[in-house]
Amino acid sequence: MQQNNGEERPAPRRHAPTSRRFWFIVLAGTLAALGYDLLPLLQGDLSALKKLLIPGALLAWLYRGSDSARWLLMALLLGFGAWNMYMASSLIGYSARIWLHVYVFSGFMVATGLYLALAGKDFERYRNYVHLRDAPKAAARRRAAGKAGR
Numbered sequence: 013m014q015q016n017n018g019e020e021r022p023a024p025r026r027h028a029p030t031s032r033r034f035w036f037i038v039l040a041g042t043l044a045a046l047g048y049d050l051l052p053l054l055q056g057d058l059s060a061l062k063k064l065l066i067p068g069a070l071l072a073w074l075y076r077g078s079d080s081a082r083w084l085l086m087a088l089l090l091g092f093g094a095w096n097m098y099m100a101s102s103l104i105g106y107s108a109r110i111w112l113h114v115y116v117f118s119g120f121m122v123a124t125g126l127y128l129a130l131a132g133k134d135f136e137r138y139r140n141y142v143h144l145r146d147a148p149k150a151a152a153r154r155r156a157a158g159k160a161g162r
């Protein structure tokens with residue numbers, strides 16, 4: 013009779029990362045980084061909306077799989093995150109309640125910007141997913157244009 017020891021069982025495979033992981037990480041990181049501006053907007057203050065137009069447009073462009081949007085959003089998040097951390101360093105002498113939220117939101121900005129810069133393989137998987145997702149729509153548009161051209 014054969015013994016059931018652990019040496020003969022194959023090692024369980026880890027789940028491969030999904031192709032949409034890149035989008036979800038960037039979306040969550042950007043929402044967390046912009047949370048300081050989102051809270052007044054959710055409370056009805058529409059003046060905060062103008063601060064969210066550019067990141068929102070870049071996220072919409074990134075959803076379509078644009079490499080340029082990836083680099084622009086990365087530069088925006090890294091630049092403003094580092095600048096906010098530098099400017100908040102003068103607040104260290106005051107209460108932690110004042111400067112802690114600046115460092116938390118700026119940390120999310122920098123972390124998301126670094127992920128955008130370093131996640132090349134995840135972005136390629138996401139671009140392949142976008143291509144497969146949009147291929148039926150593009151084919152239908154080409155067929156409709158071909159029929160209209162007859």
